Amino acid sequence: MNPIITLLDAELHIAGSEILWREVIGNGFGLASAIGGMRRRVWAWPIGITGNALLFTVFVGGVFHTPQQLNMAGQAGRQLMFIAVSVYGWWSWYRHASRGAGLEHRGVDPRWATARERLVLVLAMLAGTAVFAQLFERLHSYGPWAEAWIFTGSVLATYGMARGLAEFWLMWIAVDVVGIPLLVRAGYYPSATMYLVYAGFVAWGFLVWKRSMRPSAETARPLAPVPALD
Template identity: 60%
Template sequence: MLDLLTRLLNAQLDLGFGAPVLWREIIGNGFGLASALLGARRRVWAWPIGIAGNIILFTVFLGGVFNTPQNLDLWGQAGRQVFFLVTSVYGWVLWARYRHTHRDQGGVAVEPRWAGARGRLQLLAMAVVGFVVFYLALDALGSWGPAADAWILTGSILATYGMARGWTEFWLIWLAVDLVGVPLLLVAGFYPSAIMYAIYGAFVIWGFTQWVKVQRGAAASSVAVAGGVDPRP
């Protein structure tokens, strides 16, 4: 059984890029994309599925430690999986609580809203402090591309936190992460992850429009109710 598990974890696929890729990199990113799709639909399952992907990808990005084909340690990419896991538990609890108290809303687990001035200042402060701290830490660890890695790590944490809070701006933070993440991963040879980032970038734009549409619908309903008009068809 242990031998079979080892072989599954080390299974590789040759895509003709000059170096094989691990199946678990593909599978881990598949979990990540599924989590994003469920997040756009505001379903609680987005969190546990995302956590499963985080655990798998943690082993992928520590290539020097786990002897992956790339043999590179992207400590920021690996570290963000840990932060994802912690933040995802927080988001899971918030969304599950919302769904439990709003059972009449068809199973959705969060109400999209803008972060507002206070929330945006909070995100900005966290971004500055996070980038500086993570850059110094990743550079000391010998991470490959510490500045880009710190950008991705900081943005990923903020985006996940924003998603947990139901702040629509989290989609835009993800877009900023993708703009740096795609070229970094291509150069490093993590091709499935780079492709997933590119696909995710297009999906992020769609997810953003969906959350904005939900917000506008909720605002229109509130105005109608305030004016004494039944918003239901």
């Protein structure tokens, strides 16, 4: 039997529910990628791409005949977006790392977003959610507004990670808050569980990145000497 077909069709039965192994494995790759991202390792990107490819087949359930038989356009499109943005992130981090110690060198130097960047992120989040909700509704996607929030937040968070913005961890928390109840309602229990794990993990990752950030130029600037009194 074709091993690829075997992987696509393999199921895990828990408490009367059918769960695809590729959903479990795909989310496992996602967690490994998140760990690599926290450590700022270049290998986080190709690992994540592998998981995204598996999860894409999970969320186009009506095409690949998953137990849920649901097409979640936002979740499926999110995986394709991850792959596209991850190629950019992989290239950006590799280029940064190559100036140091190769693939095991840190792929990025974390920093805070500027006030302008934060404003752009907020506006992009609101506008993207409104636009994609209309698109997903026309595609008859399950939970179009929630999916639009998750999709837009995922785009911005992945881009923020590639750029080294520490706020990308906080964007993931905003995604998880909406994603967990949506996936539970749709019956994608491994993904919902992984979202819950991510929620705690990203809080940890945020603290790790925050501690690793260098002082800003303003705070690092030495104090001016106090003039001597005559």
